[in-house]
Amino acid sequence: MSKDAKIYVAGHLGLVGGGIWRAFERHGYNNLIGRSIDEVNLINQQEVEEFFASEKPEFVVLVAAKVGGIHANDTYRGQFIYENMMIEMNVIHAAKEHGVKKLLFLGSSCIYPKLAPQPLKEESLLTGPLEPTNEPYAIAKIAGIRLCDAYNRQYGTNFISAMPTNMYGPGDNYHPENSHVLPALIRRFHEAKESGADKVVCWGTGSPLREFLYSDDLAEACVFLVENANYEDMAFTDESGTVQSHINIGSGKEVTIKELAETVKDVVGFEGDLEWDASKPDGTPRKLMDSSRINALGWQPQVELREGIARAYQDFLTRYGK
Template identity: 50%
Template structure:
């Protein structure tokens, strides 16, 4: 059992996932949390990572640090998505091993599974087929992290586990339209179409439909979404419990079409215009639904429904429009 005074290093503590984990740990009484910004500690630099570990001597490491982005970013910067993610996780995993960190939680993504794997995705499907080409660079990096933790668990008997969340969203998400994932991008597109319409028209004309919104693909792929605070709760649960295996999916076990997602976000934002689907743009994987039975059997389930989660995310977006994160390549 982890003591509330244990020193817990959260790599990537300023990101959407890391900050949610930090808030959750604080709320549950953990008092010895450690974090460094990317300007304070370059996780790609092995010597810098080793010096940091020697100074801080963490008892637990949670790896929420990664270079992330949507289809466009993965396509445009394949080398960075492959190499930088491997550098970050290799430095953290290997230094944790060499400094005798007993508990390590590695966070990945559902994109590690084959593009056409049976649905829902089971942990055992890893490495059974080709990956989705639009994000294979990120996926391959994350797979190496999963296997590294598995190898350490097997060879050294340490409690190193990997949690693979489905598509995440929530406060502190990335809303940059060049690099963001589908849900935050939709929130921003619908909001800006609504605001642009209202600023252009007179009060009487504003009663007309809002400006249209163009979205990528056909709208037919199915996706599952997990509110980031639920993932944080799952991480803390994994921290406080001994899991029997090395790899666990984290999700809701429920999915919907991208078209249904768009309509739900449109309703939340109160946008009344037309949705135009650009079928010339890629859809990505046809379906990505997680089998979460292993995590359920371990005693954890998601709590926040999609409608509530989108509402809370949009509220955060409205409060932080001037400062929300924009990834710079």
């Protein structure tokens, strides 16, 4: 793979996309392409087609998506399934039409059934009901995976899919209603600290187990896959006889939401109490990825959770803090 290969990172302004862009730069790639939503609206098929016809990228990393936490997923269900499916269909189809050499599609660990055996293996896809609160988002991501597999088999494309665990890091979304759990906790504890509040109340019981991966670790994994992995190498056949090519990317370590909140509380320096509102939903009880396939290929995460949270908090202070 040439260092001057034209690489399009769709969603390069977000948490994950920005990390992937920086990782490509660290590895010496000098011909990166990125467009904001104002420049190319990926929901619009004509705009996507015109962009691919004009720029002719050789490699594509599809990160762009409408994302959010439990509240956002459950509230904006129509937007989550429609916008994500349109983005995926438009970009993946245009990549096929314009002869892209390799496409990496990023999904999510929520594609797996709510009660799938843990750790979550790639073979568990479509073996049971999904978590209801984020089912529309999960269905959209599953459709993207299946489209890549279908195009590989019918048209001979080299489209692969990666399923990251819960991400966090520089550039994260700290919106008070639409953010994921870790950035939401950073914001809440920081605001409580600044206001002199005596307690922070968090949703649920704190008992669910979650896995977190620092965004730069995911970015390195994505560059690793673009450089080293092909559909033929990654393809496997599940118990139903279906050929699939997605691969998990996780840290391999899990913590309870309570342990996570206590770590964030300590890093931020909030000295008040932490309480739990058990009337609010917990979501999936446990979600740990089996990342043995990508580990066997030669990739391993580097940033420990507490260090990653400290870096993320410094990013928050730079962007929003006093």
